[in-house]
Amino acid sequence: MAKDIGIDLGTANVLINVKGEGIVLNEPSVVAVDTSNNEVVAVGTEAYEMVGRTPGNIQVIRPLEDGVISDFKTTESMLNYFLGKLNLGTRFSKPNIMICCPADVTSVEQRAIIEAAEKAGAKKVYLEFEPKVAAVGAGMDIFKPQGNLVIDIGGGTSDIAVLSMGSIVTSNSLRLAGDKLNADIQNYIKQKYNLMIGERTAEIIKMQVGTAYDPDPNAKLSLSGRDLMTGLPREIQISEVEVEEALHESLYAIIDATKGVLEVTPPELAADIIDRGVMLTGGGSLLKGIDKLFSKELQIPVFLADQPLDSVALGTGILLDHVVNK
Template identity: 90%
Template sequence: MAKDIGIDLGTANVLIYVKGEGIVLNEPSVVAMNTSTNEVVAVGSEAYEMVGRTPGNIQVIRPLEDGVISDFKTTESMLDYFIGKLNLKSRFSKPNIMICCPADVTSVEQRAIIEAAEKAGAKQVYLEFEPKVAAVGAGMDIFKPQGNLVIDIGGGTSDIAVLSMGSIVASNSLRLAGDKMNSDIQNYIKQKYNLMIGERTAEIIKKEVGTAFEPDASSSLSISGRDLMSGLPREISINEVEVEEALHESLNSIIEATKGVLEVTPPELAADIVDRGVMLTGGGSLLKGMDKLFSKELQIPVFLADQPLDSVALGTGILLDHIEKK
């Protein structure tokens, strides 16, 4: 029998959960294509190593943008590669697949996700909303009649949702998350230092000296890029205060969106959230001081999930056990 699988089809990473085995795959959502032959050259980690380093005939594609499929054929090739790599399809049966999507996904986008999973070898496809699955994976009991607030900050989207009795009561999905933070850093360095840096360098800056709250000016990092005036390589030093300044506007947008969701939340559920606090999940929530910033701005306790990067994938594993109830 083919085992049921859960897929966190993220803008930045694809995680696959196999029933009975746990998370068995975690690779970047990147595909390298040869534009001359239209052949797939590399997928996942191998393709990510090529970002910004390929000759003209090799194009590195991110087939998902803002949490949804922007390149259907490439997404299909990527899923097929990952599922094939795990050897999950048997000759006689296909796996059921649970796959996650942003809370504001359109019916057209939903159909594209289902078709991509079916073509990759699914027997039946179940779609679930990311914030609901992330909340379950973070250990929240969303099936009781009580309010739970989860903020899932991924690569392409930030999903904010109030959940009760297993369903979303109020939500908002912003096409603004980890990738936008990277471009914020790139633009800040370009404007302040006249230096062009790559996407991967911006990601390193975010991880090493990125902070959301009370930055430390003494914490700095040396980085290299291309001087826009001379065209030559140049090295500069950037510190936490500068990165916090670069990210301030985007983080503020997520906070304002959260306040907007709380404003339309029924009073009884809002009271539960004040008592129970807010759960932060997703890779973007790992930015230093994120929980403290949200707690200060929302005036509510804020907690970081134990495994924020894995919350959605772990949630699919739990919900797969209840698949017959869907």
């Protein structure tokens, strides 16, 4: 028998949760394609290693943008590769698949996600909204008549949702998350130092000296890039203070969107949220001090999920049991 599986189809990473086994795959959502014959050269971790380092005929593609499919054929190839690697189904038995999407996804985008999963070998496809799944995966009991607020900061989207009785009451989805924070760092260094750095370098800066609150002026990182005036490699040092400045605008956009969601939340649920606090999930929530910044600005306790990167994938496993065994 094929096992039921949950897929967190993220802009930055794909995570697969197999029933009874837990999370068995976590790889970047990246595909390397040879443009001369349109053949897939590498997928996942192997393709990510090629970012910024390929010859002209090899193109490294992210088939998902802002949490939705931008390149259907490549997404299908990627899912086929990952599911084939796990060898989950047989010719006679196909798995049920639960797959996640941002809260504001259109019906056309939903259809594209379902079709990609069906072509990759699903028996039945269940589609769920990311903030709901992330809340369940983070250990929140969203099925009671009480307000729960979750902020899921992924690679392409930040989903903010108030949940009660198993459904989303109010929500907002911003096409602004981890990838945008990387771009903010790249732009800041380009403007301040006249230095061009790659996406992977920006990600390293964010992870090592990225902070959202109370930066340490002594925390610095050396990095190299291409000087825009001379075209030659050059090394600089960047501090936590500078990275906090680079990320400031985008982080406050997420805070403002959260305030907007709270403003239209029914008063009883809003009162629950003041008591219960906010749950942060997704890779973006690992940014140092982000819980303190959000707590200060929202004036509500803010908690980081135990496994923020895995919350959506873990939630698919729990919800899949819920819908398949109904």
